Amino acid sequence: MKIAVDAMGGDYAPTEVVKGVELARDAYPDLEFLLYGQAEKVTPLLTDTTRITVMPAPEVITMEDEPVRAIRRKKQSSIVLAATAVREGEADAFLSAGNSGAVLAAGLLIVGRIKGIDRPGLTTTLPVLQKPDQSSFVMLDVGANADTKPFNVVQYAVMGQYYAQSIMNVKNPRVGLLNNGTEADKGDQNHRAIHDALAGMDSINFVGNVESRDLLSGVADVVVTDGFTGNATLKAIEGTALSMLKLIKGEIMSGGLGGKLGAAMLKPVFKNVRSAMDYSQYGGAVLLGLKAPVVKTHGSSKAGTIKNTIAQIHELLETHSAEQLVSYFDQHTDEMAALKESLK
Incomplete structure (x- = not known):
């Protein structure tokens, strides 16, 4: 299972993000990580590259950026490229501690929502x-x-x-x-x-x-x-x-x-x-209703919280929660349509 990680998002990025990823890597031998970020800042922080690949992402979406505009303009940012990896099937989940609005926008516009939600x-x-x-x-x-x-x-x-x-x-x-x-x-x-x-x-x-x-x-x-x-x-x-x-x-x-x-x-x-x-x-926080897990952790997260969040993603992937939701809404199309009509 592969997790695409925004290495540049958060108050203590990339240092604490990298530390948290290494802790999780050691705890979960069935996980691999794609670390998206500015390679010259991320690579020197790694003590062991086992099951961790640094993916160059020269642009950074800051906390001050307007979310949707940033997603559309900063195509080479760590958030956009990590979300794109999930959409293209290169990763199974996306994690970021960065700009909340941008993470949500990337989840909706790039990863995509489940049909029926x-x-x-x-x-x-x-x-x-x-x-x-x-x-x-x-x-x-x-x-x-x-x-x-x-x-x-x-x-x-x-x-x-x-x-x-x-x-x-x-x-x-x-x-x-x-x-x-x-x-x-x-x-x-x-x-x-x-x-x-x-x-x-x-x-x-x-x-x-x-x-x-x-x-x-x-x-x-x-x-x-x-x-x-x-x-x-x-x-x-x-x-x-x-x-x-x-x-x-x-x-x-x-x-x-x-x-x-x-x-x-x-x-x-x-x-x-x-x-x-x-x-x-x-x-x-998990954005439920998307085709794959997209998880936004707190901007002030340090290594321990990053590791805990990856443990949460590990559970999401192991239990196939996204696939279960896809199946449910596929099977209850008529019921959902009737409910929607009744609540207008």
């Missing part, structure tokens, strides 16, 4: 706290589509269910719709239509509406929403976690000697809390 959804895995039988849940869309129609969210439920089954090994994933209340009649007209559509699908284990305050408690295995709401919710969760850790640290430092001694005794506890809230351990 209107809009792929960006999927991330988040932690569940203090629930022994559940460590995480999946949420989508978290930012691929700001403007989303009810039918798109219904398709997210199908894709999220497959992801939870194949990657998280959940036999019968509970699917919840993010809303402003748990009652069936909550939300605007679109949310009520989505709720009724999901409730009527025998193939979905729909548990109804879920509220954002309950997400980290494990109220569902898959949470679906529109891309605008999902992105805002994700950033609120991340921001709250960081703010709480800073608040605790500030209170300790201002508490004098006694506070610092107490903090020293509680250090293992704080370490466990930080570990529980560290979403990077689950890898990156």
Whole structure:
């Protein structure tokens, strides 16, 4: 299995990207890597070229570039060439820590979406706290589509269910719709239509509406929403976690000697809390609904997170998740067409 990697994307590229790839290469003997980037910067960083090939990509799409324009103009960039390798069958998956919009655009415009899926959804895995039988849940869309129609969210439920089954090994994933209340009649007209559509699908284990305050408690295995709401919710969760850790640290430092001694005794506890809230351990965000895995990991990713993300891609490839989705939507063409018509 081959993974095309954008070596130039991210705050610490290419150094941390190369380190992460080498860690993953050592951990997964069945993986090969095509490292796309400026060869004069990437090659010297490699300590061992076993199953790693540097593919020259002289151009770089920066965080400041307008995504679609950059994809169309910078044809020799690491993002474009890595995505093209997947489209041409030279690689099986694409990984980047670079410009999020450009990665999404490359996935849609170059790799291509699965027939029958209107809009792929960006999927991330988040932690569940203090629930022994559940460590995480999946949420989508978290930012691929700001403007989303009810039918798109219904398709997210199908894709999220497959992801939870194949990657998280959940036999019968509970699917919840993010809303402003748990009652069936909550939300605007679109949310009520989505709720009724999901409730009527025998193939979905729909548990109804879920509220954002309950997400980290494990109220569902898959949470679906529109891309605008999902992105805002994700950033609120991340921001709250960081703010709480800073608040605790500030209170300790201002508490004098006694506070610092107490903090020293509680250090293992704080370490466990930080570990529980560290979403990077689950890898990156997957653009579900494409013909092959396209994964965007955090821009601040270092080697460990890159390795974790490659582990996630390894699982995606081993379980043939993209092929399963292709098969599902091929077999349910009429059902999807009827649902789409009913949700207009």
